[in-house]
Amino acid sequence: MLLEYGAWRADRPVGRRARAGETQRSGCHKAASVAGSARVSHQRFDPGPLPALRSSYERRPRRFAHIDAQTWGSWHWQHQNRLRRPEHFEDVLELSAEERVAFVKSAQRFRVAVTPHYAALMAPDDPSCGVRQQGLPQPGELQSFEFELEDPLAEEAHMPVPGITHRYPDRVLFYVSHHCPVYCRHCTRKRKVSDPTTAAARDQIAQGLEYIRNTPTARDVVVSGGDPLTLSDERLGEILRGLRAIEHVEVIRLGTRNPVTLPQRITPELCEILREVRPVYVHTHFNHPDELSQESARALGMLLDAGCVLGNQMVLLRGVNDRPETVMELNRQLLRLGCRPYYMLQCDMAQGISHFRTPLTTGLKIMAHLRGRIGGMGVPHFVVDLPGGGGKVELVPDHIVGTAESPWGQVVTFSNSDGKRFEFVDVDPARLEGDAER
Numbered sequence: 001m002l003l004e005y006g007a008w009r010a011d012r013p014v015g016r017r018a019r020a021g022e023t024q025r026s027g028c029h030k031a032a033s034v035a036g037s038a039r040v041s042h043q044r045f046d047p048g049p050l051p052a053l054r055s056s057y058e059r060r061p062r063r064f065a066h067i068d069a070q071t072w073g074s075w076h077w078q079h080q081n082r083l084r085r086p087e088h089f090e091d092v093l094e095l096s097a098e099e100r101v102a103f104v105k106s107a108q109r110f111r112v113a114v115t116p117h118y119a120a121l122m123a124p125d126d127p128s129c130g131v132r133q134q135g136l137p138q139p140g141e142l143q144s145f146e147f148e149l150e151d152p153l154a155e156e157a158h159m160p161v162p163g164i165t166h167r168y169p170d171r172v173l174f175y176v177s178h179h180c181p182v183y184c185r186h187c188t189r190k191r192k193v194s195d196p197t198t199a200a201a202r203d204q205i206a207q208g209l210e211y212i213r214n215t216p217t218a219r220d221v222v223v224s225g226g227d228p229l230t231l232s233d234e235r236l237g238e239i240l241r242g243l244r245a246i247e248h249v250e251v252i253r254l255g256t257r258n259p260v261t262l263p264q265r266i267t268p269e270l271c272e273i274l275r276e277v278r279p280v281y282v283h284t285h286f287n288h289p290d291e292l293s294q295e296s297a298r299a300l301g302m303l304l305d306a307g308c309v310l311g312n313q314m315v316l317l318r319g320v321n322d323r324p325e326t327v328m329e330l331n332r333q334l335l336r337l338g339c340r341p342y343y344m345l346q347c348d349m350a351q352g353i354s355h356f357r358t359p360l361t362t363g364l365k366i367m368a369h370l371r372g373r374i375g376g377m378g379v380p381h382f383v384v385d386l387p388g389g390g391g392k393v394e395l396v397p398d399h400i401v402g403t404a405e406s407p408w409g410q411v412v413t414f415s416n417s418d419g420k421r422f423e424f425v426d427v428d429p430a431r432l433e434g435d436a437e438r
């Protein structure tokens with residue numbers, strides 16, 4: 001809608017102080033609500049205190065009742081005691097009939113593995129639990145659609161050497177493992193993750209390091225997988241030290257879901273390696289507030305102490321985290337723990353995950369809800385990773401609801417997260433100069 005300049009002028013509060021509910025300029029040139037209305041808004045948006053984090057050890061299922069805290073805290077024990085078959089879950093939770101069927105059929109396509117820690121965070125009698133849906137096979141995995149892609153981001157098509165995706169000049173994806181503590185049902189790399197025949201061998205990792213060493217434009221390396229933290233400290237240390245020794249590598253990123261699914265993996269020994277090669281940007285992947293545990297909080301704290309910079313890459317999943325309140329709580333908890341919500345990713349067009357995909361409008365609504373209700377650091381970038389290797393594009397809610405002409409440039413009318421309208425003079429420098437001369 002294009003407003004006439006006259007209409008804009010008529011609405012504009014001129015020659016008096018702004019009343020409650022209108023905006024005025026603060027000393028630092030930011031729009032600030034007058035005190036009275038700020039109190040009202042604050043009360044309306046206050047979502048209340050955050051719930052306390054749960055301890056997976058204290059919630060451990062009957063199956064693990066005899067396990068002591070020290071054993072529970074061992075990542076080797078957690079790894080060795082992963083739940084893989086329906087009978088493993090029998091004294092952990094009540095499998096629904098649908099989950100049983102999906103277990104038998106879809107586990108052949110994509111393996112099942114759930115750490116005792118992650119299983120303890122699942123609601124035993126609620127199949128709609130956000131943690132459970134990510135760890136247990138779902139009937140939707142059996143459906144397939146023509147538009148789905150085996151390799152939605154064309155990562156294999158941009159591989160100069162096995163285990164390296166090099167699509168942008170400065171960034172390199174370095175796959176060092178195809179294993180993970182938990183096989184997430186929404187995984188975009190289902191085509192190779194969990195498949196032992198595609199695992200990155202020692203030679204392949206050496207070849208990847210060699211490629212990066214010989215490619216001066218490779219300044220930003222994302223160490224990924226699978227999950228790189230499934231490697232031993234020794235192997236991981238070799239890789240990270242190898243990267244740090246390459247002069248042109250400016251940024252080292254580590255993509256890992258271990259703080260979520262196996263936080264016991266974050267040990268003092270691992271942190272010593274990370275501290276040695278700091279800073280390492282750790283990108284983790286919490287999708288639901290119920291995934292945050294006391295054990296995760298401890299792991300994130302240790303990573304921070306080791307000089308890591310923490311960011312979260314959430315994937316938007318239907319029925320799991322597609323409500324604004326869920327994302328809001330997750331992001332508040334993450335910020336409290338020193339982990340910045342970085343991306344909210346639209347679910348890719350990968351095979352067998354369409355039941356998780358939300359309409360794009362869902363993400364936009366969540367973004368509109370977050371803006372204004374949580375500080376900017378809690379608002380992630382909502383992105384679609386385009387199929388075929390098109391890269392990420394960011395989607396933002398449209399807040400412009402109208403424009404009008406003024407003597408100084410366009411007057412743009414914005415609608416804020418509360419639905420209120422505000423006008424902003426988008427000055428045209430040439431017109432200002434003309435005005436000053438007169």
Ligand code: SF4
Pocket residue numbers: 179180182183184186187188189193225226227257
């Ligand atoms: S941790 Fe990452 S790579 Fe592994 S299954 Fe989950 S989403 Fe896929």
